[in-house]
Amino acid sequence: MTNAQPLLPANSANWRSNRFHRQWLFEQAGNLFDFFQHRIVNPAGGFFDLDDAGQPVETANPVRQIHNTTRMVHCFAIGTLLGRPGCDAIVDHGMNYLWNSHRDAQHGGYVWSLDNDGPKDDTKQAYGHAFVLLAASSAKVVGHPLADRVLEDITEVLEQRFWEEQHGAVTEEFSRDWQPLSQYRGQNSNMHLTESLMAAFEATGDRAYLDKAERIASLIIGRHAASLGYRVAEHFHADWSLDKDYRGYDVFRPYGTTPGHWLEWARLILQLWTLGGQRHAWMPDAARELFRQSIELGWDKERGGFFYALDWDDKPRLPHKLWWPCAEAIGAAAFLIEHNPGDYHEEWYRTLWGFADRHLIDHRHGGWRPELSEDLRPDTTLFQGKPDLYHALQACLIPLFPATGSLTGVIPQNTSQP
Numbered sequence: 001m002t003n004a005q006p007l008l009p010a011n012s013a014n015w016r017s018n019r020f021h022r023q024w025l026f027e028q029a030g031n032l033f034d035f036f037q038h039r040i041v042n043p044a045g046g047f048f049d050l051d052d053a054g055q056p057v058e059t060a061n062p063v064r065q066i067h068n069t070t071r072m073v074h075c076f077a078i079g080t081l082l083g084r085p086g087c088d089a090i091v092d093h094g095m096n097y098l099w100n101s102h103r104d105a106q107h108g109g110y111v112w113s114l115d116n117d118g119p120k121d122d123t124k125q126a127y128g129h130a131f132v133l134l135a136a137s138s139a140k141v142v143g144h145p146l147a148d149r150v151l152e153d154i155t156e157v158l159e160q161r162f163w164e165e166q167h168g169a170v171t172e173e174f175s176r177d178w179q180p181l182s183q184y185r186g187q188n189s190n191m192h193l194t195e196s197l198m199a200a201f202e203a204t205g206d207r208a209y210l211d212k213a214e215r216i217a218s219l220i221i222g223r224h225a226a227s228l229g230y231r232v233a234e235h236f237h238a239d240w241s242l243d244k245d246y247r248g249y250d251v252f253r254p255y256g257t258t259p260g261h262w263l264e265w266a267r268l269i270l271q272l273w274t275l276g277g278q279r280h281a282w283m284p285d286a287a288r289e290l291f292r293q294s295i296e297l298g299w300d301k302e303r304g305g306f307f308y309a310l311d312w313d314d315k316p317r318l319p320h321k322l323w324w325p326c327a328e329a330i331g332a333a334a335f336l337i338e339h340n341p342g343d344y345h346e347e348w349y350r351t352l353w354g355f356a357d358r359h360l361i362d363h364r365h366g367g368w369r370p371e372l373s374e375d376l377r378p379d380t381t382l383f384q385g386k387p388d389l390y391h392a393l394q395a396c397l398i399p400l401f402p403a404t405g406s407l408t409g410v411i412p413q414n415t416s417q418p
Helices: 019-037 066-081 087-102 126-141 147-162 187-204 207-227 259-275 282-298 323-339 343-360 390-400
Strands: 113-115 118-121 307-310 316-322
Touching (some): 019 066, 019 087, 066 126, 147 187, 207 259, 207 282, 259 282, 259 307, 259 323, 323 390, 343 390
Antiparallel strands (some): 113 118, 307 316
């Protein structure tokens, strides 16, 4: 079976408007909710990690990381908006754990991870704080009573501790008592903050959130990625000059470039362009180029799948095929199909879903396999079990709604009967 994109038949309909494909997407989203919803709640607070079969990994003292807590709040807020019973209880569980446990009542901000005894890793990470903003914004849309309090708090922390006005982006990491831990600056945390700032704008109407998102995008994409042929650089010095030599933890800060982030930015840039009133003419072209480059350089043309990380000669450095780049590519293709119709993006949209169905969706146990080897065998080098709902769920749902905003922004406008 070839991994090249299929040729479209004459007069082929857009799959996003095909009611059978739409039904299939909604069923896939339902399958993901089924896999996670009734297994993840830890009665002691926070959420369990799940093993490959979807069972809680119940260790004596499980560690709960902030990005998992906040993403579950976001995803089950989406479930609440879709009218799925029980999701509101999971939002409530996550918001209470976020406010009462992850929040550092003494020093302010939110610690990275906890176990049953308290903070496990008490550092204050921009990446984690970006997702606190997303969780608070999503919780506000569904009317959670803690949402306004968390939203006000995280907005102040981001403004006072992380935001660097002179650069138009956030710094990266602090100790618990707010001592800077490094001179490192990273695009990944700023990319997810862009996502969260847009959600906060949609939830509140406060244009200041959107202004920050536009400044980050201008720095990361308009300045740096454009100068690198629309390859997104990951790592920077404190003055936001490129650090090509940086080597960090491969899960969050791999050496080189990460094509999955080019795809994520392709969608976010189009979303930002739409929410911002289409003021920035460079954004649609940037989104198209980011998607095209990710395909040209990041897609394995022999076996299929996106290489996780490339070196600066565009050769695979981490040849693993992870689930989330494919999920983000689907979302990017859906946005591009709406804003730049044509066979190219439609063909790739279908190719990507074909790859996901054959290799990533676990039709036996449920959920998506998080990691494949270069030759597409299930692997556990970087990830174990089924660690994530967020990327796969959004891949299933983004194509079902207008490509004009965050899911928590567009779902309420498009779920009522006419």
